[in-house]
Amino acid sequence: MLRWIGGLLVIAALAVAAAAAVRTRDFVPAPLADLAVAAPVPDIAIDADAAAARLGQALRFQTISVQQGQPWDAAPFAAQRAWLETAYPAFHAVAKREIVNQESLLFTWEGSDPALKPMLLLAHLDVVPVEEWSKDQWEAEPFGGEVRDGFVWGRGAADDKGSLVAILEAANALAAQGFKPARTIIFAFGHDEEVSGRQGAIAMAKLLKDRGVTAWFALDEGMVIVEKYPLTDTPVALIGIGEKGYGTVRVTAEATAGHSSTPPPDTAVTLLSEAIIRIHRMPIEMKLGGGPAIDMIRALSPQLPLTIRVAAANEWLFSPVINQQLGADPRAAALLRTTIAPTMLEGGSKENVLPGRVSAMINFRLHPRDTSAEILAAAQEAVRGIPGVTVEWASPPMEASPVSSTVSDSYALISAVARAAGDNAPVAPTLVLGGTDSRHYLGVADNVYRFTPAILTDEEISGIHGVNEKLSVANVERMIKGYVHLIAAGAGAAP
Ligand SMILES: [Zn+2]
Numbered sequence: 090m091l092r093w094i095g096g097l098l099v100i101a102a103l104a105v106a107a108a109a110a111v112r113t114r115d116f117v118p119a120p121l122a123d124l125a126v127a128a129p130v131p132d133i134a135i136d137a138d139a140a141a142a143r144l145g146q147a148l149r150f151q152t153i154s155v156q157q158g159q160p161w162d163a164a165p166f167a168a169q170r171a172w173l174e175t176a177y178p179a180f181h182a183v184a185k186r187e188i189v190n191q192e193s194l195l196f197t198w199e200g201s202d203p204a205l206k207p208m209l210l211l212a213h214l215d216v217v218p219v220e221e222w223s224k225d226q227w228e229a230e231p232f233g234g235e236v237r238d239g240f241v242w243g244r245g246a247a248d249d250k251g252s253l254v255a256i257l258e259a260a261n262a263l264a265a266q267g268f269k270p271a272r273t274i275i276f277a278f279g280h281d282e283e284v285s286g287r288q289g290a291i292a293m294a295k296l297l298k299d300r301g302v303t304a305w306f307a308l309d310e311g312m313v314i315v316e317k318y319p320l321t322d323t324p325v326a327l328i329g330i331g332e333k334g335y336g337t338v339r340v341t342a343e344a345t346a347g348h349s350s351t352p353p354p355d356t357a358v359t360l361l362s363e364a365i366i367r368i369h370r371m372p373i374e375m376k377l378g379g380g381p382a383i384d385m386i387r388a389l390s391p392q393l394p395l396t397i398r399v400a401a402a403n404e405w406l407f408s409p410v411i412n413q414q415l416g417a418d419p420r421a422a423a424l425l426r427t428t429i430a431p432t433m434l435e436g437g438s439k440e441n442v443l444p445g446r447v448s449a450m451i452n453f454r455l456h457p458r459d460t461s462a463e464i465l466a467a468a469q470e471a472v473r474g475i476p477g478v479t480v481e482w483a484s485p486p487m488e489a490s491p492v493s494s495t496v497s498d499s500y501a502l503i504s505a506v507a508r509a510a511g512d513n514a515p516v517a518p519t520l521v522l523g524g525t526d527s528r529h530y531l532g533v534a535d536n537v538y539r540f541t542p543a544i545l546t547d548e549e550i551s552g553i554h555g556v557n558e559k560l561s562v563a564n565v566e567r568m569i570k571g572y573v574h575l576i577a578a579g580a581g582a583a584p
Pocket residue numbers: 213248249282310
């Protein structure tokens with residue numbers, strides 16, 4: 090009998106191993122769509138130093154976004170707009186400019202073939218402020234636009250005037266050379282991306298929608314070629330195919346107020362504490378599948394160690410190991426699940442008084458597999474039975490974006506641009522953890538992608554919204570070439 094069971098176990102183990110081996114063998118990058126649309130890319134001479142100097146000039150306009158309700162300085166936006174006209178005359182001669190909500194810029198470069206869906210290129214005109222306390226840590230004037238040691242220094246160099254300038258450099262160079270697109274190209278440059286895009290991107294997207302525009306694709310910032318991808322230690326071009334949602338719940342606990350000398354078994358503070366702990370620990374599904382993470386690993390599979398390939402290809406077998414390994418790294422975990430972060434506490438006015446009401450804020454970043462309604466229901470379920478505790482959204486949550494296709498011909502085009510810009514580094518789709526303007530264009534484009542053709546080091550990435558923001562002159566050149574490639578190959582020369 091025992092031998093019989095042992096034999097069965099051996100057969101079962103062999104079957105599992107065989108299935109895992111087959112899945113690992115078949116775990117290869119998904120094929121890209123045929124790029125029937127690609128036209129030859131014209132060889133355009135780029136003067137990178139002159140372009141870097143122009144980016145420096147753009148950084149001198151202090152187009153700072155401030156929170157709603159705070160005083161807003163419109164003058165730098167007007168000055169920047171006037172400067173763009175003089176810096177990029179050939180582009181302004183071929184593209185129609187519309188000013189939306191006083192500050193945002195919508196350009197249309199009409200193509201010769203109205204049957205082709207337009208391509209939509211996004212960037213933003215505004216920047217975040219430079220915090221007062223950080224000013225003495227800057228190695229260059231934050232709004233000086235200095236070009237030094239091979240870098241353009243200043244707030245906005247990487248986020249996002251680098252893209253703005255590179256897109257315009259590319260379009261201007263093509264226009265100056267007489268390039269005539271077959272496909273219409275729309276450029277939408279919002280002026281309030283850093284504070285939600287309400288006046289800029291949302292208004293421009295609505296305008297396009299009212300005109301019946303459905304773009305072939307929209308391309309925005311959000312992902313780059315990272316110089317050192319953690320799983321491979323090599324450059325990898327990451328294309329954002331979706332972005333996480335956002336929502337904050339307010340957890341409130343109410344109990345009888347009174348003197349702390351005769352406390353009841355539970356107080357508002359202990360009830361709130363228990364609620365926070367329970368929500369923080371509530372089960373949230375975490376896995377590679379059902380989101381961009383598995384597509385990313387699949388795309389990179391030829392570069393990955395066998396152990397990772399075997400595990401990723403056989404999540405049905407190895408999910409506990411994957412969750413333990415990846416869950417330990419906050420950045421990896423954020424790709425695989427909705428995250429929960431208690432961020433604020435409020436309540437109590439005196440050390441010897443029991444407060445009647447205390448509250449906490451818990452911030453969620455929603456994975457595409459979870460809806461805000463499911464998350465709220467789970468949080469409410471988690472605190473069930475704790476007396477006096479309520480959980481509600483502090484403000485309307487934003488769902489995760491839909492996930493764009495990796496088998497579309499526009500993804501193939503952007504992949505080709507990314508591969509060239511990254512000197513043949515592998516290209517993989519991924520999930521963007523923050524928010525960009527691109528989400529507002531989901532209704533007016535077949536697919537929305539987030540990618541800038543720049544190779545960024547950890548240092549350059551840390552400057553974004555931080556100290557010593559800068560972009561290398563080499564990246565300025567790489568980005569211009571990337572956008573020339575994208576426009577020429579994607580919009581095609583008119584016959
Ligand atoms: Zn940005």
